[in-house]
Amino acid sequence: MNPAPTPRTQVRRIARNASYDTGLLHAIVDAAHLCHVAFGDAHGSHCIPTACWRVGEHLYIHGSNGSRMLKQLMKQDCCVTITHLDGLVLARAAFNHSMNYRSAMIYGRFELVDEAGKRAALEAFMEHLAPGRQAQVRPGNAQEYAATTVMRIALAEAACKVRSGPPNDDEEDMQLAVWAGVLPLGQARGAPLPDARCSVPAPDHARAWQDGAPGC
Numbered sequence: 001m002n003p004a005p006t007p008r009t010q011v012r013r014i015a016r017n018a019s020y021d022t023g024l025l026h027a028i029v030d031a032a033h034l035c036h037v038a039f040g041d042a043h044g045s046h047c048i049p050t051a052c053w054r055v056g057e058h059l060y061i062h063g064s065n066g067s068r069m070l071k072q073l074m075k076q077d078c079c080v081t082i083t084h085l086d087g088l089v090l091a092r093a094a095f096n097h098s099m100n101y102r103s104a105m106i107y108g109r110f111e112l113v114d115e116a117g118k119r120a121a122l123e124a125f126m127e128h129l130a131p132g133r134q135a136q137v138r139p140g141n142a143q144e145y146a147a148t149t150v151m152r153i154a155l156a157e158a159a160c161k162v163r164s165g166p167p168n169d170d171e172e173d174m175q176l177a178v179w180a181g182v183l184p185l186g187q188a189r190g191a192p193l194p195d196a197r198c199s200v201p202a203p204d205h206a207r208a209w210q211d212g213a214p215g216c
Contacts, residue, residue, distance in 0.1 A: 008107045009159035019160040028104045028160060029054045032082045033129070037061070037069060039078040052082075053128040058152040059106060060113070060121055070149050073110040080106040080153060088183040091167035092176045098163060100182060106158040113150040121150045130205045 002020050005011070011018035029035075035052040038045070048069050050061050059080060063070050087100040113121050119140070126134040140148075167180050192206040 003156055003158075005159060006107070006157050009105065009157055011159055011161055014161075014163075017161050017163050019162060020158075021160065022155070024160050024162070025104055025155060025158050026054065028082055028084065028102050029059055029155070030128075031084060031102075034082075035059065035061070036081045037073070037078055038081070039069065039072050039076060041068070041072050051125070052080075053125045054155075055121065055124050055152075057155050059155060060125065060150060060152045061110070062122065062125065062148055062150045065147055065149050067149065070110075070151060073151060074112065077107065077109045078153075085185055086164070087185050089163075089167050090180055090183065092169045092173040092178045092180050096167055096169050096173070098167065100164050102160070102162045104158060104160045106153060106155060108153050108157050110151040110153045113152055115145075118145060118148070118150045121152070122148070132203065132205050136203060 002022050005018075005020055009020070029052070032052060034049050036047050036049050038047040040046065046069070050063065050069070053060050061070075081103065083101060083103040085099060085101050089098040089100055091097050122140065122145075123134050126137075166182060169180065189210050189212060191210050192202055194202065
């Protein structure tokens, strides 16, 4: 069942583009490698980009034990945002230009992942980056795990907003001799670049990278 919007997630501006569908939320999070986390401290307001991944109904982040952001997130609610830009929408009238995008906003408070769950969470992060790689690399040692904090936030209070399709021009502008349409935009995957000192053949996930579905 999809959660009902809360006062913080209720979309009022262009509400027709809003969605509270859990499947869509998962897809937007899963397509991301970075999110932006907004929080405040004694020095003001901050919005910091950081790596993210999803396991079940939680979004995870990690960092050094000394991270200012992670320390603050243990004390306060925050807002996490993810945006994928899919195209520029060029209309016949200046004020009807827009963008095609998929976005998500997640509200709540991060919780600390305990030592028992930290290893599994970081292994899931590695699999999110490159499926199959965790089994190929040196695993983290006790010192590395001890120096790392992993946190997660529930996806229970969230909203998605999505726009797709052509421009929405006013009827009186439809006869203007102006080109209108969409300029698609996406990320392109390049060929893997081996390290100069690497003599190991590229694994399957590296060879398949360039031919994979475009990431956003």
